[in-house]
Amino acid sequence: MKICVVGTRGFPEIQGGVEKHCEALYTAMCTQFDIKVIIFRRKPYAKTSPYYKNIQFIDLPSTKIKGIETVLHSLLATCVSIFQKPDIIHFHNIGPAMFSPLAKLFGIKVVLTYHSANYEHKKWGKFAKLLLRISEKIALTYSDSIIFVNKFQLQKSMPKYNKKYVYIPNGIPNTQPSIKTNFIQSLGLESKKYILAVGRITPEKGFDILIKAFAKINTKYKLVIAGGVETEANYYKELKSMISPDRIIFSGYTTGENLNQLYSNAAFFILSSRNEGFPIVLLEAMAYQLDVLVSDIPATHLVKLEENDYFRLDDENSLINGITYKIQNITRREYDLSHFNWQTIAKEVYTIYNNLKIL
Template sequence: MKICVVGTRGFPETQGGVEKHCEILYTTMGKQCPVEIFVYRRKPYIVCTPKYKNIHFVDLPSTRIKGVEAVIHSFLATCASIIKRPDVIHYHNIGPAMFSPLARLFGVKVVMTYHSANYEHKKWGKIAQLLLKISEKIALSCSNEVIFVNKYQMQKSPQKYISKYVYIPNGIPDTRILQSLDFIHSLGLERKKYILAVGRITPEKGFDLLIKAFAKVNTDYKLVIAGGVETEIGYMEELKQLIKPERIVFAGFTVGDKLSQLYSNAGLFVLSSRNEGFPIVLLEAMAYGLDVLVSDIPATHLVDLNKDDYFDLKDEKSLVQGIIRKLTNNSSRAYNLIDFDWKKITQKVYQIYQSLR
């Protein structure tokens, strides 16, 4: 079976939840299923090109201009995919899937994974939001099957397409608890004496809320934000002005053993997002046994957490009090994560492909 993948910037070592999702899904599928997978990557984001079983990378021109890169790349990738005559083109998210009618016109079956309602993100202007909403309608109507990583998004999507919908959550990335401390020491950190937040530096991640709240907490803990900044340079500069520099560490985009060290030695994990599809970083934190404090949004209710693990986005005191409470009673935790096995998730996606042959 030949599958073309459109909508990711690429992998490995490329920042983003969709990128991590695609990396784990397709490397797992390539190992355990009889498939030939073509992943269309955006040249400006390519870091390296390792060999994976049954995966071929096709690197196409792109730009880093916000709002333009996905449109240009998705169009080129759709055209290149059609030429290959695949069994399925799998689009990741509603923006890239605006070109699904072109694929259907040439008789190619389409699967779309709905990661998040991008038009709800603050970084997009009114015109971009309108285009994303139009893309959503196109994607839902033209896709043969629609996978939702968030069941709440599935429930509020147009029910006239419900026969196409299936809920398949994200899974837990491989986790290795590391005893080494060289990386965290290089950042001026001590084991179990810092709060960790992970994600791309954009307004929807709510890092401004987290920093403002942490600045009001009297503690010797530090705050670590592991994530890179791309187009939101102004937002990053605003974040730096919200707190004394000695209290915070901007670790940048972090992967591999360095990220494992940050997770392995954190005292608390905080997810302050205003909007999420299904945060893989939260699953990672839970897999490492970290205590967590998360914003009360639909996506964070996709996992089994306690009432006091949530804070109210509209109430800064709720976040301040949550941090104080968690640091006062800090401890490791065990979570039920049986539903988030990537091998099982991969089989479910592969079965969808098979059903379209």
């Protein structure tokens, strides 16, 4: 069976939730099943091409211009996919899936993974949001099977397509806490003396409200934000101007052992997002047994947390109270993460592929 994957920037070492999802899903799937997966990557982001069993990378031209990047690359990837004659084209997110009718025109089955309602993100203008809503309708109409990583998004999606819908959450990566501290020391950090947030530097991640709240708390703890800046340079400058530089560390896009050290040595973890599909970074923090403080949005209710783990969305005082409470009650926690296993998830997605192939 041959699968073409459209809608990710690629992997490895490429920032983004969809990118982490695809890396974990397809590496797990290709080690378990007799399947060939072709990943279409965007050349400006693809730096290395390591060997993965049964995975082929095709790197296509792309721009980094917001609003154009995804459309251009997805169109090219869909066209090239057709010439590959796959059994299935798997689109990740509603924007890339606007080209699903092309696949159907050539008799190719289509799977959509609906990661998030992108038109809810503040970074997009009116025209872009309209285009994303149109893309959503096209994607839901032409896909043969639709996977939602967020069950709440599934429940509010158009009921006329219910028979196509299936809820399969994101998984949790294998974690082994690091005993090293050289990276955090290079940032001027002490173990258990900083609060960690992880995510791309964009407005929907809510780092502005997080920094405003943290700036008003009298504490010796530092705030670390691990995430890269892509198209939101002005937003990044705004964030840096909100707080004294000796209280905050922007570590940039951080992966591998360096990210391992940040998770392993953090006091606790904060997710301040305004919008999420299913936040893999929250699962990562829980895997490291970190205490967590998260914004009260549907996506953060996909895991089982306590009432005092939430703060009201965009409520600065609620966030201040939450951070203060967590600082005064530093702890490590055990979570039940048995439902978020990538091996099991890979089997579920493969079953969808297999069922479509034999139709």
